[in-house]
Amino acid sequence: SQKIEQNSEALNIQEGKTATLTCNYTNYSPAYLQWYRQDPGRGPVFLLLIRENEKEKRKERLKVTFDTTLKQSLFHITASQPADSATYLCALDMGSNDYKLSFGAGTTVTVRA
Amino acid sequence: ETGVTQSPTHLIKTRGQQVTLRCSSQSGHNTVSWYQQALGQGPQFIFQYYREEENGRGNFPPRFSGLQFPNYSSELNVNALELDDSALYLCASSLSISHEQYFGPGTRLTVT
Numbered sequence: 001s002q003k004i005e006q007n008s009e010a011l012n013i014q015e016g017k018t019a020t021l022t023c024n025y026t027n028y029s030p031a032y033l034q035w036y037r038q039d040p041g042r043g044p045v046f047l048l049l050i051r052e053n054e055k056e057k058r059k060e061r062l063k064v065t066f067d068t069t070l071k072q073s074l075f076h077i078t079a080s081q082p083a084d085s086a087t088y089l090c091a092l093d094m095g096s097n098d099y100k101l102s103f104g105a106g107t108t109v110t111v112r113a
Numbered sequence: 114e115t116g117v118t119q120s121p122t123h124l125i126k127t128r129g130q131q132v133t134l135r136c137s138s139q140s141g142h143n144t145v146s147w148y149q150q151a152l153g154q155g156p157q158f159i160f161q162y163y164r165e166e167e168n169g170r171g172n173f174p175p176r177f178s179g180l181q182f183p184n185y186s187s188e189l190n191v192n193a194l195e196l197d198d199s200a201l202y203l204c205a206s207s208l209s210i211s212h213e214q215y216f217g218p219g220t221r222l223t224v225t
Contacts, residue, residue: 004155032212043117043203043216044156089155093212099169100146101214103155 002027004104006090011109013080021075021107023090028102031095033066033073038087038106048075049093080111115140117206117217125223131192134220136204138185144168145187146214147179148203156203162187163209191222199224 003026013019023033031052036044050057050066050073057064063076077084087108091101118137126132138145144163148156158171162181176192185206191198201221205214 034213036216041219041221043205043219046213046215049213091155095212099144099161099163100158100171101156102158103148105153105155 002102004028004090004092004102006088006104007107011107013109013111015081015111015113017080019077019080019084019109019111021077021088021090021109023073023075023104025071025092028071028092029094030092032093033064034091034093034101035062035064035073035075036089036091036103038089040087044089047088052095077109080109082111082113085110117204117215119202119204119217119220121220122218123221123223125225126194128194128196128224130194131190132194132222134189134191134202134204134222136187136189136206136217138187138204138206139215142206142208142215143185144207144209145181145185146205146207147187147189148205149173149198150201150203150219152200159189194224196224198222 005024034049035047038044061078065074087106089106090104120135146161147159150156160170161168165181178190181187201219203219205216207214
């Protein structure tokens with residue numbers, strides 16, 4: 001069966017450290033992988049998209065890697081700040097004519113000042 | 114540029130009733146998708162509309178239906194509500210040529 005698994009435990013880190021989140025999937029062949037941020041009671045906000053032929057993508061303090069052999073994406077927040085505290089969702093996008101995003105359950109990150 | 118808006122914010126319904134949720138797409142976006150998010154879970158795809166036609170559907174029964182209007186706004190209708198329909202319903206708009214989706218704040222539906 002198809003599965004998308006993110007860190008099962010919430011992540012608590014000290015301000016200034018790097019948070020690393022994992023997204024593993026089985027029985028999918030995504031053309032793209034997306035990361036979203038969701039704050040309590042709000043809709044997800046798009047952060048980054050990485051294509052299957054890209055190994056790494058950066059945006060400001062965020063870095064995403066995508067390994068289609070391991071079927072895994074890593075999401076890094078460097079120099080973390082309390083404002084980064086949120087739930088982070090990975091989403092698989094099959095691309096082409098496939099229209100839907102398939103989301104993981106998310107990882108909640110709390111950054112302590 | 115106006116973002117995605119949804120109404121109402123919260124709704125309480127009784128089992129067996131019907132509900133209509135509304136979404137206004139971000140300006141210029143011609144595609145709208147609806148998702149259901151249960152507490153502690155990721156969003157689950159319900160269906161997508163592109164230029165007023167359904168463009169794909171997830172594993173939801175026919176009592177979940179939708180519409181997209183010429184101005185690209187959209188409705189989600191749910192008939193014969195069940196307790197398990199209690200969730201946050203999210204609308205997301207996008208450009209057909211783009212993959213990132215822009216979500217609204219959601220409608221919190223509680224079925225009692």
